[in-house]
Amino acid sequence: xxxxxxxxxxxxxSLRYRDFRLFWVSTLCYSLGTGxxxxxxxxxxxxxxxxxxxxxxxxxxxxxxxxxxxxxxxAMADWLERRLFLxxxxxxxxxxxxxxxxxxxxxxxxxxxxxxxxxxxGCVFAFTLTTRxxxxxxxVGPEHALNGLSLNQMSMQAGGIAGAIISGxxxxxxxxxxxxxxxxxxxLGSAAxxxxxxxxxxxxxxQREPVLQNLAGxxxxxxxxxxxxxxxxxxxxxxxFGFTHMTLLPVFAKEVLGVGPAGLGYLVAVxxxxxxxxxxxxxxLRDYRRKGLLIFIIAGAFGVGLMAFSISSALxxxxxxxxxxxxxxxxxxxxxxxxxxxxxxxxxRGRAMGSWVLSIGVGPLGHLGVGGMATALGxxxxxxxNGAVLAGVSVAAFIGLPRIRRLE
Numbered sequence: 580x581x582x583x584x585x586x587x588x589x590x591x592x593s594l595r596y597r598d599f600r601l602f603w604v605s606t607l608c609y610s611l612g613t614g615x616x617x618x619x620x621x622x623x624x625x626x627x628x629x630x631x632x633x634x635x636x637x638x639x640x641x642x643x644x645x646x647x648x649x650x651x652x653x654a655m656a657d658w659l660e661r662r663l664f665l666x667x668x669x670x671x672x673x674x675x676x677x678x679x680x681x682x683x684x685x686x687x688x689x690x691x692x693x694x695x696x697x698x699x700x701g702c703v704f705a706f707t708l709t710t711r712x713x714x715x716x717x718x719v720g721p722e723h724a725l726n727g728l729s730l731n732q733m734s735m736q737a738g739g740i741a742g743a744i745i746s747g748x749x750x751x752x753x754x755x756x757x758x759x760x761x762x763x764x765x766x767l768g769s770a771a772x773x774x775x776x777x778x779x780x781x782x783x784x785x786q787r788e789p790v791l792q793n794l795a796g797x798x799x800x801x802x803x804x805x806x807x808x809x810x811x812x813x814x815x816x817x818x819x820f821g822f823t824h825m826t827l828l829p830v831f832a833k834e835v836l837g838v839g840p841a842g843l844g845y846l847v848a849v850x851x852x853x854x855x856x857x858x859x860x861x862x863x864l865r866d867y868r869r870k871g872l873l874i875f876i877i878a879g880a881f882g883v884g885l886m887a888f889s890i891s892s893a894l895x896x897x898x899x900x901x902x903x904x905x906x907x908x909x910x911x912x913x914x915x916x917x918x919x920x921x922x923x924x925x926x927x928r929g930r931a932m933g934s935w936v937l938s939i940g941v942g943p944l945g946h947l948g949v950g951g952m953a954t955a956l957g958x959x960x961x962x963x964x965n966g967a968v969l970a971g972v973s974v975a976a977f978i979g980l981p982r983i984r985r986l987e
Contacts, residue, residue, distance in 0.1 A: 591730070591862075592719075592723050592726045593718075593719045593723045593726050593727035593730050594730065596718055596719060598718050598776045599715075599718045599719055599727060599730075601772055601775055601776045602714070602715070602718060602731070602772075602773075602776060603730065603731060603734045604734075604772050605665075605769045605770075605772035605773050605776070606711065606731055606734040606735055606738070606769070607734045607735075607737060607738045608738065608765050608766070608768040608769035608772060609669060609672075609707070609711075609735075609738065609765065609766060609769035610734060610735040610736070610737070610738025610739050610742065611738040611739075611741055611742040611745075611765040612672065612676065612738075612742065612761075612762040612763070612764075612765030612766045612769075613704070613735075613738070613739065613742065614738055614739035614740065614741065614742020614743045614745075614746065614847065614851065615742040615743070615745060615746035615749075615758055615759075615761060615762045615765070616676075616697075616700065616742075616746075616762055617739070617742075617743065617746075617825075617847060618742075618743050618746040618747055618750070618840070618843060618844050618847050619746055619750060619755050619758060619759065619762075620637055620638075620641070620693065620697050621634055621637065621638070621826075621828065621829040621843070622750060622755070622829055622840050622843055623693050623755055624636075624637040624690060624693060624694070624829075625829045625830070625833065627690045627693070628690055630954070631827070631830045631950050631953045631954050631958070632947075632950040632951055632953075632954050633690065633950075634826055634827075634829055634830065634950060635826050635946045635947050635948075635949060635950020635951070635953075636694060636946075636947065636950065637693065637694050637697055638823075638825070638826045638942075638943075638946040638950075639942070639943030639944075639946040639947050640694045640695070640697050640698040640701065640943070641697045641698060641700060641701040641704070642701060642939070642940060642942035642943045642946060643698065643701065643940070643943045644698060644701040644702040644704070644705045644940070645701065645704070645705045645708070645936050645937070645939055645940030645942065646937060646940025646941055646942075646943070647940065648702060648705040648706065648936070648940075650933055650934075650937055651933070652705050652706045652708075652709040652710070652933045652936055653709055653929050653930040653931070653932060653933015653934060653936070653937075654929070654930065654933065655706065655709075655710075655929075656706075656709050656710045656713050656929030656930075656932060656933060657713075657927065657928075657929035657930055658929075661710050661713060661714040661717060661929070662714065662773055662776055664706070664710050665707060665710050665711060665714065665773055666770050666773045666774065668703055668706045668707040668710065669707070669766045669767070669769045669770035669773070670766075670767075670770055671702075671703040671706075672700065672703045672704075672707070672762075672763075672766035673763045673766045673767050673770070675696060675699050675700045675703060676700075676759050676760070676762040676763035676766060677759075677760075677763050678696060678699075679693075679696045679700075679759045679762075680756050680757070680759035680760045680762075680763065682696075683754070683755050683756030683759060684754075684756035684757070705936055705940070708932075708936055709929065709932045709933050709935075709936045710929070710932075711731070712728065712731075712916050712920070712932040712935065713920070713928045713929045713931075713932045715727050715728055715731045716728070716920050716928055721921060724917050724920060724921060725861070725862075725864065725870070725913070725914075725917045726862050728913050728916055728917055729858045729859075729861045729862035729913050730858075730862050732854075732858050732909055732912075732913050733855055733858040733859060733862065736851045736852070736854040736855040736858060736909065737851070737855060738765075739847070739848075739851035739854075740848040740851040740852055740855070741848075742765070743844045743845070743846075743847035743848040743850075743851060744844050744845060744848045745758070745761065745844075746758050746761075746844055746847075747840050747841040747842070747843055747844015747845065747847075748841055748844065749761065750840045750841075750844075751840050751841045800923075800927060800930055801934065804922070804923065806922050806982070806983070806986070807919060807922060807923065807931060807934055809980065809982075809983055810915055810918055810919055810922075810938075810983070811919075811934050811935070811937065811938040812938075813874070813878075813915070813976060813983070814912075814915045814935060814938035814939060815938045815939070815941045816969070816972050817878055817881070817911060817912070817915075817969065818938065818939045818941060818942045818945060819941055819942065819944055819945035819948070820882070820885075820945060820965045820966075820968045820969040820972070821878075821881050821882070821885065821908060821911075821965070821969050822908060822912075822939070822942060822945070823942060823945035823946050823948070823949045823965065824885055824888075824904065824949070824962055824965065825850065826946045826949055826950060827949060827950075827953055827958045827961065827962065828843060828846055828847060828850070829843055830953055830958045831846070831897070831958055832846055834958070835892050835897075835958055835959070836892065836894055836897060838894075846898075846901065849898050849901050849902055850901055850902070850905045851905070852902060853901060853902030853903060853904065853905035853906045853909075854905040854906060854908060854909035855909075856902065856906050857905070857906030857907060857908070857909045857910040858909050858910065858913060860906075860910070861909075861910045861913055861914070868987045869987065870914050870917060870918055870986055870987060871918065871983045871984045871985055871986030871987070872984050872985075873914060874911055874914045874915065874918075874983070875973050875974075875976060875977040875984060877907050877910050877911040877914070878907075878911050878969065878972075878973040878976075879969075879970050879973035879974060879977070880907050881904065881907035881908055881911060881966075881969060881970075881973075882965075882966045882967065882968070882969030882970025882971070882972075882973060883966065883970050884900060884903050884904035884907060884966065885904060885962045885963075885965055885966025885969065886962070886963050886966035886967055886970070887900045887904075887966075888900055888904075888958075888959055888962040888963070888966075889959040889960065889962060889963040892959070915935060915938075916932065916935055918986055919931045919932065919934060919935050920932065922986070945965075949961050949962075949965060952964060952965075
């Protein structure tokens with residue numbers, strides 16, 4: 580059994596658990612690979628096609644599995660031992676990265692091959708994302724849930740920063756094929772660290788009912804928990820109109836700001852650094868009680884930040900706004916994950932995180948939409964519209980959903 584340091588206080592409370600420290604390192608390695616992939620796929624597709632819409636298609640292809648596999652991933656996370664499930668998911672990421680590296684190093688692949696492999700990576704990511712959130716809760720428990728999820732997300736942001744910078748430099752120096760070998764190595768390192776972690780007492784006895792029966796119970800579970808359904812809807816709206824701004828970074832880099840792949844790598848790093856700052860502030864709140872109210876405040880600020888992209892194309896201004904927007908993005912996303920897990924029993928937290936993955940799986944609609952709007956109105960015009968919608972919905976939900984506003 581993992582010892583419970585319930586007296587732990589401060590921003591680093593969860594890091595006092597040995598297994599959480601190891602898991603944090605595993606997450607850091609994994610996010611190093613995903614950060615490299617985010618830069619590489621967007622740049623590859625835009626370089627091959629010159630189309631902002633096709634960049635949106637590629638982003639949608641990576642996100643679509645989250646929608647289609649969200650429910651299944653939640654059921655599997657409650658059915659299997661989570662640490663081993665994460666281990667084999669990481670090996671799946673190694674396989675996809677190796678195939679991508681092979682086709683890039685042996686020739687010029689068609690854009691459909693890049694998009695197809697991006698979708699395959701999205702399938703692996705769907706299972707990893709669900710299980711990683713639930714496993715964090717397993718290690719730190721409800722008393723440190725917000726802190727642990729924030730710190731784990733900080734690890735993802737830190738890895739993403741390093742991965743983005745490394746990816747941009749490698750693409751410019753040796754090409755995208757070699758950098759995908761680095762992606763595979765990062766995933767392999769993540770898998771290796773998981774083998775050192777002890778087995779969590781909270782998942783020592785996973786549910787062993789048949790998968791189809793598990794899925795049927797999942798549907799009943801969603802129908803009965805209306806709070807979770809409302810949180811899912813709010814998370815989906817935030818994903819469609821907020822997080823899809825990431826799709827347009829290659830367009831901003833090449834057409835608005837005039838920087839190359841190395842510049843795009845630094846922009847992605849700035850985005851991750853902004854998220855890291857937001858998560859550090861959130862982790863320092865520890866067990867802050869008025870989480871529902873905080874969701875609406877941060878989501879509204881997120882929308883206003885997106886609208887601010889339309890004011891100026893100066894590089895320094897863009898960097899500041901990008902960092903602030905992503906501080907809001909990572910903070911509100913972590914609050915959704917925390918409230919979803921604290922409002923269900925322990926044995927259903929995998930399903931709760933599957934519900935979150937399902938919610939953000941509607942992202943392809945937003946990626947396609949923002950790509951289309953950017954083609955017609957420009958990248959700044961597209962984000963102006965998305966930001967206005969997100970800010971408006973946040974204000975309306977704040978007024979019309981007092982039950983969610985009062986969640987702790």
